[in-house]
Amino acid sequence: MIGTKVQKGVEGLRLEGLRKRFGEVEVLRGVSLEVRKGEFFTLLGPSGCGKTTLLRLVGGFEVPDAGRVLLSGRDITGLPAHLRPVNTVFQNYALFPHLTVYENVAFGLRSRRFPEGEVRARVEYALGLLRLESLVHRYPHQLSGGQKQRVALARALVNEPEVLLLDEPMSALDAKLRAEVQVELRNLQRRLGATFILVTHDQEEAMAVSDRIGVMEAGTLLQVGTPEEVYERPRTRFVAEFLGVANLIPARRKDGGVETPYGLFPLRPPWEEGLLALRPERVEVHLEPVPGSSPAQVRQVVYRGAYLEAFLDPPLRVRTPLRLAPGQEVHVRLPVEGLVILDE
Incomplete structure (x- = not known):
């Protein structure tokens, strides 16, 4: 079930020499990275640095020109997105406007033909986890930004992914709500013990939620470490200036x-x-x-x-x-x- 804890530190996600080019632009330049199972890892960098492209390679929405993506020791580089044990929460949440909250959360399970009894049990658990029980009959246009964000999270978590990818999911929220959601998100990840990978350009957000941070610039990974390590001991001028x-x-x-x-x-x-x-x-x-x-x-x-x-x-x-x-x-x-x- 969704609430099952995993052991942090065992083999998780490994990226080996990932390269990606769009036309004449080399977006990723041989990025290698290990994300531990059960870790909250953040890719931090300015717009255009390659962090979202890296996330899309993990999710299976893009194919690398070179390099490999391994999850729990298995090479998933050529595996299509719908066959990967990975779910993504997008910046715009991508909720179906014609479906209620309950139906949005249940959609993935029903499309995979889960028995209706299991669908109901999983959906109810996810809705309870994210405090959405009172909103089950509402449609997306009837929700606030924070509520939409929680529905998108519930829809992703109900599929019990090994890795949850978060593509700037809080960028549309106002500052006060963003701070509240950051705390909720961190607490949720700790309760589940799941692997979360967040993409953001907001250094305060990265510092608030992460076990470790990877700072990117121009398609390269400049430094990886705990929030304290990258803030207190930056290796380069870019890292020093970007983190505060x-x-x-x-x-x-x-x-x-x-x-x-x-x-x-x-x-x-x-x-x-x-x-x-x-x-x-x-x-x-x-x-x-x-x-x-x-x-x-x-x-x-x-x-x-x-x-x-x-x-x-x-x-x-x-x-x-x-x-x-x-x-x-x-x-x-x-x-x-x-x-x-x-x-x-």
């Missing part, structure tokens, strides 16, 4: 460390000149000099409610509870443990 706000600090090797506009730090980068990344909330801001601090001048201040965001000179972006004003002199300390050496 990052200070990119120019640095050059000198005297066994690196020299920056804010002092010398005991780091050993592989380059002579390059960039360090530092998150704004990691910068210490003081009104008086402290050991290891450097003077800076406040150029601009933006009120963010829980904190102030200040832009300093030499160039640095900080988040602080201190009440600062443009033109004010402050003293900043860059904690060496927060500085990240970028590969490029």
Whole structure:
């Protein structure tokens, strides 16, 4: 049944060297990835980076030009979408407008000729799981955006897929509802222990729901890790900037460390000149000099409610509870443990 837990960490989905070209455009450039069984994995990147194409290759809606898709050790690369143990929740939900909520959820099971008793049992379980029991007789045009999203999820989950693919399913929701649905989705995945793969361009959404995140750019997978790993230890400039706000600090090797506009730090980068990344909330801001601090001048201040965001000179972006004003002199300390050496 739908509620059966699976063991996280055993062999799940494996992508090997996937390539895909549409005309002259190479959309995927040899992407390899392992998604563990029972994991919530997110493909994160800007529009046009190839994340949706990668999802469509997993779902069987596209065929790769090269590479393989393996699920539980089985090569499914050439298997059509309707024969794969995979279901997709699309951005527009793709509900049948002429069918009620109950009929929408039951459609896949009935098309596969399940006995009506089993159809009813599975549908009722899925509707209960997603708190849709009171909406069974409504049609899609009578539902809110969040309700439509839950119906689409129920319709996918009722088929008990090994992998559930989510193609930006929350992009049409307003900010408050999106945050609520993110929590619901994460809780649902944990209860089921199923494998969810989400595609999104929203880094806050990816951080909120994921066990691991894969950051994509221009058809390549740049970095894979837990939300904390990719946020705190980005490998490249693109990853540092795409996952939130990052200070990119120019640095050059000198005297066994690196020299920056804010002092010398005991780091050993592989380059002579390059960039360090530092998150704004990691910068210490003081009104008086402290050991290891450097003077800076406040150029601009933006009120963010829980904190102030200040832009300093030499160039640095900080988040602080201190009440600062443009033109004010402050003293900043860059904690060496927060500085990240970028590969490029």
